[in-house]
Amino acid sequence: MDVVDQLNAVRSGKLSRRAFSRSLLAAGVGLAAMPLAPRRVLAAEGEQGTFFTWGGFDVPELFGSYEAKNGTLPNFSIFGGSEEALTKMRGGFVVDVAHPCNAGLNRWVASGLFQPIDTSRLSNWPDVIPELAAIEGNMSASGKPWLVPFDWGQTSITYRTDIFELEGEESWDMLWDERYAGRLGSLASGGDAWWCGAIKAGVGFDDITTDEAFEKIAAVMRAQRPLIRVYTDDTTTLEQALSSGEMAAAMTWNSSAVLLKSEDVPVRFAQPKEGALTWVCGPMIHKDAPHLDRAYDIIDSLLSVEAGQFMINDYGYGHSNQKAFDAFDDETLAGLGLSKNPVDILNAGHFMVPQSQEWETRMNETFEMIKAGF
Known part of the structure; x- marks a missing residue:
């Protein structure tokens, strides 16, 4: 079945998106x-x-x-x-x-x-x-x-267990590890990346709106920028790079690790010692x-x-x-x-806190500048 046939099968409900993604992942085709x-x-x-x-x-x-x-x-x-x-x-x-x-x-x-x-x-x-x-x-x-x-879940780190040499516990430091410069990936949205940067910077979410917290997060995001191979919200790009070994680790949602494991790619969805980012939609x-x-x-x-x-x-x-x-x-x-008790999972991580439009605009503008190298 070629790609066009598979797309038609997905649209008609005869083929699941996951099965389609698997076939493209195996072929090295982007989705x-x-x-x-x-x-x-x-x-x-x-x-x-x-x-x-x-x-x-x-x-x-x-x-x-x-x-x-x-x-x-x-x-x-x-x-x-x-x-x-x-x-x-x-x-x-x-x-x-x-x-x-x-x-x-x-x-x-x-x-x-x-x-x-x-x-x-x-x-x-x-x-x-x-x-x-x-x-x-x-x-x-x-x-x-x-x-x-x-839906609810976590934003964390999916990493290749056969490539990334873990030093100590799983940690957000993994996405700031200079040994893997150019082999790390990140979600492009500040709605994930900035909050994960806050965890890395040790900023509590109750304090995330202060000027001091903002500058601390911006500093760690700027420190990470030279290490990142790609920022993208197309998770298939991250999954394919991890599958091929082009990347050693990337910020992802739960689903990326699930898909890669189903393809027998040796990955793990990290449980950082500082806690994962948790959310409900x-x-x-x-x-x-x-x-x-x-x-x-x-x-x-x-x-x-x-x-x-x-x-x-x-x-x-x-x-x-x-x-x-x-x-x-x-x-x-x-x-x-x-877990059958989601509160256990949500409380074990850092649960996102709603913010004002002014803060969101400032955060997004700053993060876009950082991604652009400023």
């Missing part, structure tokens, strides 16, 4: 998120709800109940980062459901573009882990959540959602046990439906860096 996104050929845009999300969440495995109810998949629009998504919607782009993470929650709510969610319309809501819904800033004045928790409903009923269908499908089992097994991410974990034993979950 960006965008080519898999356009599924609007399956239905007219006006007939289905639209999900505005990250690449990789536009897969049939997450929308079984939506498809069963509506006869097809929802429409998808893909973004590369949550700030990009919010900017586009502020500019007038209207969708039904968008998919931010908790660090951006305050800014998304403050934009006035979203409506609280009526959880009584979600059949899977009773099975959602309560602690995930209780994230800071999530409850509206009416007592309804702005964001429905869906989920859908929000646009205030002008043109297909409100189908917006709720999208969210309910994401919350299903079936979607959760796919997320855990194929992506190595946690899921908000507690029942999704029942199909996995403790050993399997531990190997993924997960």
